[in-house]
Amino acid sequence: MNPEKNQHQDRLLVSYILCGVGFFGLGGLHRLYNGKIGTGLLWLCTFGLFYIGQAVDLLLVPSMVDEYEANLRLKAGVSPFGVPLNEPTAIATQVHSPTGNQLMIKLIEVAENRGGSLTVTQGVKGTGASFAEVEKALKEMYKSGYVKIDNDPITGAVTYHFHEL
Structure with a gap:
């Protein structure tokens, strides 16, 4: 298994664990972990939207993880296929040299x-x-x-x- 697949599986596992913790009063931790700050805080303050949102999120966790990883790749300048989006620009290494x-x-x-x-x-x-x-x-x-x-x-x-x- 390649490291990217392992990281994806690890993030998915941790997200499910945090989602499960939501049924014990700390709802929304999985959303905070996957970069959804606003709804994560809403879930945290309302017990996972009275546990209904928490239950629905059990189905949505894989897409949340995929979306978060896609956002990380975009921030790093890499396409979903692992190809750099922007070619590095050359920077002048030599300033005006006197002749x-x-x-x-x-x-x-x-x-x-x-x-x-x-x-x-x-x-x-x-x-x-x-x-x-x-x-x-x-x-x-x-x-x-x-x-x-x-x-x-x-x-x-x-x-x-x-x-x-």
Whole structure:
């Protein structure tokens, strides 16, 4: 048996038990359990509409359970057949990434905040651009003579020093 069928059977069993409890003075609990708040409170206050409504509900419990489960599926965005109703919409994962001179200016600002030196990873974190874009921009700045390349003595990471900052 699949889990959905088990859950349906469990909800049906609990609903019948709560309906049976209604004959002992707590009518309407099965309706509250299946999301019918208004009539559940009415049944609770009137002893299941003087036990007549409680007796009729013994026949209506399966349809109440089916209706409640259908409402749950709709709230979850799933059709009665288990197919998603709405396709998920794609969300932009990358915000405007600076290019060209904008990227170089952003890298200079990040380096200035870090004491004049910077690694590729720090540049990526500070600008939001990709590793390849940051590395390309830093190498271009190296070729132009704006930065000096060195290795960090502790980590060994390639560090770009902006000697004019």
